[in-house]
Amino acid sequence: MRQVWFTCHKKVAALLATTALLYNVGAVAQLPEKVGDTPVPSLAPIVKKASPAVVNIATRGTVREQRPRNPLLEDPFFRRFFDAPEMGPRERQFQSAGSGVIVDARNGYIITNAHVIENADEITVTLLDDRQVKAEIVGRDKPSDVAVLKVNAKNLVEMPLADSSKAEVGDFVLAIGNPFALNHTVTSGIISALGRSDNNPESYQDFIQTDAPINPGNSGGALVDLKGQLVGINTAIFSGSGGNIGIGFAIPSNMVKAVMSQLVQYGEVKRGMLGVQLSNNFTPGIAENLGLENARGALVSQVIEGSPADKAGIKAGDVITSINGRNVANASELRNTIGLLRIGEKVELGLIRDGKPRRVSAVIGERDSADAENSAQIHPAFEGAALTNAANNAGVLVENVANGSPAQQAGLRANDIILAIGRVRVTTVDQLRQAVNGATAFALTIRRGNSTLVFTIQ
Numbered sequence: 001m002r003q004v005w006f007t008c009h010k011k012v013a014a015l016l017a018t019t020a021l022l023y024n025v026g027a028v029a030q031l032p033e034k035v036g037d038t039p040v041p042s043l044a045p046i047v048k049k050a051s052p053a054v055v056n057i058a059t060r061g062t063v064r065e066q067r068p069r070n071p072l073l074e075d076p077f078f079r080r081f082f083d084a085p086e087m088g089p090r091e092r093q094f095q096s097a098g099s100g101v102i103v104d105a106r107n108g109y110i111i112t113n114a115h116v117i118e119n120a121d122e123i124t125v126t127l128l129d130d131r132q133v134k135a136e137i138v139g140r141d142k143p144s145d146v147a148v149l150k151v152n153a154k155n156l157v158e159m160p161l162a163d164s165s166k167a168e169v170g171d172f173v174l175a176i177g178n179p180f181a182l183n184h185t186v187t188s189g190i191i192s193a194l195g196r197s198d199n200n201p202e203s204y205q206d207f208i209q210t211d212a213p214i215n216p217g218n219s220g221g222a223l224v225d226l227k228g229q230l231v232g233i234n235t236a237i238f239s240g241s242g243g244n245i246g247i248g249f250a251i252p253s254n255m256v257k258a259v260m261s262q263l264v265q266y267g268e269v270k271r272g273m274l275g276v277q278l279s280n281n282f283t284p285g286i287a288e289n290l291g292l293e294n295a296r297g298a299l300v301s302q303v304i305e306g307s308p309a310d311k312a313g314i315k316a317g318d319v320i321t322s323i324n325g326r327n328v329a330n331a332s333e334l335r336n337t338i339g340l341l342r343i344g345e346k347v348e349l350g351l352i353r354d355g356k357p358r359r360v361s362a363v364i365g366e367r368d369s370a371d372a373e374n375s376a377q378i379h380p381a382f383e384g385a386a387l388t389n390a391a392n393n394a395g396v397l398v399e400n401v402a403n404g405s406p407a408q409q410a411g412l413r414a415n416d417i418i419l420a421i422g423r424v425r426v427t428t429v430d431q432l433r434q435a436v437n438g439a440t441a442f443a444l445t446i447r448r449g450n451s452t453l454v455f456t457i458q
Helices: 002-022 044-053 077-082 253-266 284-289 308-312 331-339 406-410 429-436
Strands: 031-033 039-040 054-065 090-104 109-112 122-126 132-141 146-151 172-177 185-196 206-209 222-224 230-236 246-251 274-278 298-303 320-325 346-353 356-363 386-391 396-401 417-421 442-448 451-456
Touching: 039 230, 044 054, 044 090, 044 172, 044 222, 054 109, 090 172, 090 230, 109 253, 122 146, 146 386, 172 230, 206 230, 230 253, 246 253, 274 331, 298 331, 308 356, 320 331, 320 406, 320 442, 396 406, 396 429, 417 429
Parallel strands: none
Antiparallel strands: 031 039, 054 090, 054 122, 090 109, 109 146, 122 132, 132 146, 172 185, 172 222, 185 206, 206 246, 222 230, 230 246, 274 298, 298 320, 320 346, 346 356, 386 396, 396 417, 417 442, 442 451
């Protein structure tokens, strides 16, 4: 058994030694020992360099949760007979833990996941040297799951951000975090895939997939390259049991950097809009039907009237293939790119129309004021839905719906078009607001694809 281990160890050592040389990390990955005739590299110098920037984040807070409902207790008679207590929402105290990365030592800025600090009333950061400091929230962005914290402490160590656009499948990476409250645990692996997304319309996803073991508590921790730079923020795992099975996901450092700059400046991400609806079903068969060689790009299914896309001359049926010279693989990639651009920024778009390439310029516009954050002001049932005026006065377009939101529970889905409230036809967000003003219950008529549906809202 020892001989088998020795042989395998020599092979692994040779592979890592070769990798270290290829990546030119002689200053980081040292070769202090030998096993037989093969030098054995160590990742310890990388860990020592990166670990002081990784912190433990402990949160305390209060959540409101709905009590289980017994149908019999909905009847006032039974409630009086059994002297049942009120079954409204109740408050519950909670504690949770995660990880974070110091990216700006001078200002005390720490990057973590938005879900790590969700509902937190108190945030405590523990540094590698066991110092504990209170943190305040600078800003958080749920769609990208990025949050920025600020601490007031001396002698902080920051981790430089890598250019994640240069990351490649097969690159060696380390994951540093606090899984299961085991502080500063280090695991290693490779980048397994790039550009992962579940096509969730209410989030911005361009994940780095890794097989470096990631477990609960690693959220917000660092995915580090062999230069000791931050290539991603660990955010999620794919698991049926809650434990690691070798499929983890990290937010690329370039996306983290873009989101952080806006959170620091504004306290929120002011996402711009192009004004197009994109098909999520752009298949090779559809591409062939349109006379295209492949299905790479984003197929425009609708252009919002008066939007930047409309002003730029983009039309339904166009396939957007690039933005600012960077190729666009699919609708999700285009949406992620547009969502991180600033309002007023000029972009160059490459597209294909009638089989011929074209180039157009557009200026990123501001989202309608009745976006997801303000939809609850129309009616609580619309909370979590991003609403805008559909083209050609067709109704009110549901751009996306937050997962688990009241809007989703009410039955709304992305790309639905709201046609009427009761008998009142609506063609704009303002008309929708007026139609439901003061109403506690109403019928909602929508068009979904080729079908017309009616929901009752209470």
